[in-house]
Each structure stands twice: as C-alpha cells, then as structure tokens.
Amino acid sequence: GLTVTKTGKGTFVVANKVANDLTLGQYSARDLTEARPHIEVPAAGLAAQRRTHEELETLRHIVAAMTTETDPESWVALDSSFHAAIARASGNKVFASVVADIRGALAFQSETLNMVADRQHASDIEHQQILAAIEAGSAEAASEAMAEHLRAVGVALDSILNK
Template identity: 85%
Template sequence: MVPLARLSAAEAVFNALRADIESGMVPVGSKLSSEATLAQQYGVSRSVIREALRSCTALGLTVTKTGKGTFVVASKVANDLTLGQYSARDLTEARPHIEIPAAGLAAERRTEEELDNLRHIMAAMATETDPESWVALDSTFHATIARASGNKVFESVVADIRDALAHQSETLNMVADRQHASDIEHQDILAAIESGSAENARTAMARHLDAVGQALDSILNS
C-alpha cells in the first residue's frame, strides 16, 4: 500500500498501458502503437516497452504478432489464470447451464454500451485470421455477454470457463473449421440480445454451444 519503492520505468509504462486498456481508451481488437513509437512517446528505450508489453501479454490483455504489432484482446485481467484446471468434457458439459441463462438475462438487461462492445468485438473477429487471436476475441465475446447479464456470478464463472477453454489445444485445432460458422452464430446471438428477446437469445446461444460442443467432440474422439 505504501509507495515506498519507486516503480521502475517498465512498471510505470505497464501501469499506464493497463489503465488505458482497462478503461477502454484502447478498445479490444485494436492495435497498439509500435514498440519504437511507444518508446518515443513514453521517453524510454524499446527494452522497457517490450518488458511492459510482456507483462500485458502474461495477464492475457494483449497478444503480439511478429511483423505486425501488439493487439488488445481483453479489457480486463481474467479472474482465474489456473489454466488446464478443467477438462474439456467438464467444460462443455457445464457451459450450457451457465451461458444460456446468462444470454437470456443479457437480452433483458444489456446497456447500449455493452451492445457497442459486442459489435466491436464481432467486427474484430470477422477480420481476424490468426487462430490464437480469434480464440481470445471469442472468449471476450462470451465474457461480455455474461457481464451484460448483470449477474456477477455468471460474469465470473463464464470468465473462468472461457479462459480455461481458450488455453486447450483442442480449441485451436477446431477454430479453423468453425471460425466462419461461429461468426454467423455470434451474429444471431447479438441480434437476439439487441432485440431484447430473452427467449431468442437463449435459443441462439444454445445452438451455438451445441455446435461448438459437437465440433469439440469430433476432435476429442478422433
């Protein structure tokens, strides 16, 4: 609590970046300035910027792609970083019971701001080709819906589940085949939430989770 230790340049830059990301000033899906540019902006060397970015990546806020840049994939640190704690079977079994009612509540309680966030995430996903980045955005999409449910239990649990799933290699193996289909299903879910129909939102989410579950099954049993 006491700021006895003056923070290093790398920590200071990390805090600044994290604040920008968590406040939404740098939206999910957007690209950060290049390391050289950031170094100039903050008046530090590129090493310091790289260490700060490495912290962001370790917390799951960003992903960095060689030759392209660093991209924001989450606006806040996930609750549960104990990856691989849950098996794929447990996850696919439990998800519908939590995400479907959460989608229904989201349709009834979502704010305009949350709808905007969902639209931005979907737009970013539509043009995303890198599997790992797409999975991270997908995770954010589901987490945002859970947040829109207005129920912190759902919000927290979905964040845990999606986080665990995102780090299972089966998920990445599945993405190439499912990406386009998922994008369409996501559109249906968003449309239902936009219209405020809880029943439609539940149905759309159920259809999506069912399709994803079947795709995962076929991979697990192959």
C-alpha cells in the same frame, strides 16, 4: 495427444487426449461441455433483457472484429471476450465470475477447435445470431442462439474426441 500438422511448420500436440476427453488448461472438454449450457444460455437471455447501450456496443465491436480477424490467436482472444462480455451484460455477477474463471480453458478449447475442426467461420455466424437476438432484446431468441452455438461446439468436440 491431439496433434495438428501445419504445412511447412510440422506437427504439434495441441491438447492432451485422455480417455475420450481433452485437457484444456484447468478444465477438461467434458467439464466445459457439461457446464456451459447451464451458465451461458441463461446469461445470454438475461443479457438481451439487461444489457446497457455500452455493453451492446462492446458486443458489436467484438463481433465485427471477429469476422475480419485473420490471426487465429487474436480471434481466440476475441471469442473469449465475446463470451465474457455476454456474461457481464447479463447483470448476474455469478455468471460473470464463472465465465471469467473458465476463460482460459474456453480460449484453449476455441483454439483447439479452430485448428482441428475449422470452427471459426461457423462460430462467427453463430455469434452474429446471438448478437442479433441480444440487440432485439429477445431473451428467448438469445438463449436459443447461445444453446445452438454450444451444441455445435459440442458436436465439433465430439468429432475430435472420437477420432
């Protein structure tokens, strides 16, 4: 399995690594990496066009909380909430349902990446860029910012899988 060593606490198995893939709850890292761009990139674009004032406030609150969050588990929960909130703000019930369905696996992936690849700060910056594009109402910029975020997550996953 994939392990992480924490000073003073020991070594922990954080995910099962099988044939260059990670099992993240119900789905594998490969499953998520292949599917997310087809769901979350268009969802971000639609969210920029369709989000309500309340949905925008929710996204602002989540991003602000993430940048100051020091507890890894709380940050992971906020990360999942951010992605789910964008899917809901897209106004597309299929996108919202799919992201809700994969939320547990997304949290597992996020937690693994933060423990092994220290992605939290980079993700915070990427989330701020996604939010700025959604605030500006730019579907193109929001889609591109989400695509860039998912590419960076994919690179981090590849670095773990190829260790």
